[in-house]
Amino acid sequence: MTSVNSKDNATNLTVLGIETSCDETAAAVVRGPVQREILSNTIRSQIDEHTEFGGVVPEIAARAHIDVLDRIVAEAMNDSGCSWDDIDAVAATAGPGLIGGVIVGFMTAKAIAMAADKPLIGVNHLEGHALTARLTDDLDFPFLLLLVSGGHSQFLMVRGVGDYERLGTTIDDAIGEAFDKTAKLLGLPYPGGPHVEKMAAKGDVRRFRLPRPLLDRPGLDMSFAGLKTALRTQAKKLEPVDDQTIADLCAGFQRAVSDVLATRTGTALNLFRERHPQSEPVIVVAGGVAANQEIRNALTHAAAETGARFVAPPMHLCTDNAAMIAWAGIERMQLGPVNDMSLPPRPRWPLDSENAGILGAGKKGAKV
Structure with a gap:
């Protein structure tokens, strides 16, 4: 209980x-x-x-x-x-x-x-x-939600029960889907997210500079299909890929996703302050991708940089x-x-x- x-x-x-x-x-x-x-x-x-x-x-x-x-x-x-x-x-x-x-x-x-x-x-x-x-946290309205899972990647303004505004979303693959497809491309087991994270821990994040899609554009929409394609292109050039190359590709992919989410989170929190200047800025993250430690650290840092509170329910309630x-x-x-x-x-x-x-x-x- x-x-x-x-x-x-x-x-x-x-x-x-x-x-x-x-x-x-x-x-x-x-x-x-x-x-x-x-x-x-x-x-x-x-x-x-x-x-x-x-x-x-x-x-x-x-x-x-x-x-x-x-x-x-x-x-x-x-x-x-x-x-x-x-x-x-x-x-x-x-x-x-x-x-x-x-x-x-x-x-x-x-x-x-x-x-x-x-x-x-x-x-x-x-x-x-x-x-x-x-x-889990007795949170008051309003607050920001970043939902990152296999099927959904979106920023939502949560103003009350039944009162939601979608501020930005992925225009193609959800983040969890991109992790799973990346894992499959590199021959890693399903479900892909945990295996990509495990390999990334052994990799050199500096070896492959993968793109950060849409960050040169305003707004809060995201894109991850192009990032996945860029990784595939790098892998094809180096076939057959060894374990270290797989680890380096995973590290580069994971860092790119983390950078996109952290940047967009900062923008979302600034928007929250504009819309609700009298409310404490809070960013809540939910969904299976929230289990990824590098992504969680990046979001925690982005919240701290803007003086916002970061809330992540326990993992068994995020998935x-x-x-x-x-x-x-x-x-x-x-x-x-x-x-x-x-x-x-x-x-x-x-x-x-x-x-x-x-x-x-x-x-x-x-x-x-």
């Missing part, structure tokens, strides 16, 4: 959360916001199922969710010590994500909510990440988990009654409503 500080003038709620947007099957029971307790947090990874393919296969992921979700929910309920009478609502990821997995989790949540006669809360997966720091979904459900219920039984699962669901009609959204909905 994880406990954090209490919050005044609120009603305690206990919510079951379910998360199946990618390759983790997760369920959790969270109580808050008065005591803010994670009563259980069960996660089953699918890495073994996807390793031989070098990435997540959507059909395999959906089948794996079907196979284990009932057991994971039962385990989370058992670990929490709660009965169904103790549960106030069921919250589940309704998108964005791999649509097969989203359907499995959200439809299971609908069935549970109907059977247990509980309200259902359809949670935006990105909102789960955005609000986690309020669970995909159901505790963040349950907490987002609690935050939503604090605003008033919620019952999303008619809400459909969706592969795309941007947090900021102003981007809901962007060009190229297509039948799947607006891109995130």
Whole structure:
């Protein structure tokens, strides 16, 4: 059980959360916001199922969710010590994500909510990440969020529950995706991020000067496909590459990504100060890429340079988990009654409503 500080003038709620947007099957029971307790947090990874393919296969992921979700929910309920009478609502990821997995989790949540006669809360997966720091650090609005994961790389202004503004995003590969593709190119195992970081620790960061895309342009958008292409070009020139060359390429790649994120973070914090001069500048980082120590150090330094506070929830709450979904459900219920039984699962669901009609959204909905 994880406990954090209490919050005044609120009603305690206990919510079951379910998360199946990618390759983790997760369920959790969270109580808050008065005591803010994670009563259980069960996660089953699918890495073994996807390793031989070098990435997540959507059909395999959906089948794996079907196979284990009932057991994971039962385990989370058992670990929490709660009965169904103790549960106030069921919250589940309704998108964005791999649509097969989203359907499995959200439809299971609908069935549970109907059977247990509980309200259902359809949670935006990105909102789960955005609000986690309020669970772990009792953070007040507004604050900046840098979400860096396999599927998302974006800066968000978080002004309140349901009130988000996307300030910048990747125009091509997400950072985690770029790490995985780089690892695959260099013959490193999946998932690529930890293996690239491990090799980079043995490398000479000065040997290859790789590009820092878009830093010569204003704004907060990022690009990582060109960086990956530059690395491939260097590797092709030196084929066959030895272990030291792989380590040096990883070091150069990781440093370039860190530099881009640190520079953009400084710009984002300056923008935050302009928009909210009376608020403490805070940058929250979430997502699996936040586990990379060089990137974390670069972001910490960028925050310190601008006099801002750096917040990173514990790693098990930065990566995909159901505790963040349950907490987002609690935050939503604090605003008033919620019952999303008619809400459909969706592969795309941007947090900021102003981007809901962007060009190229297509039948799947607006891109995130």
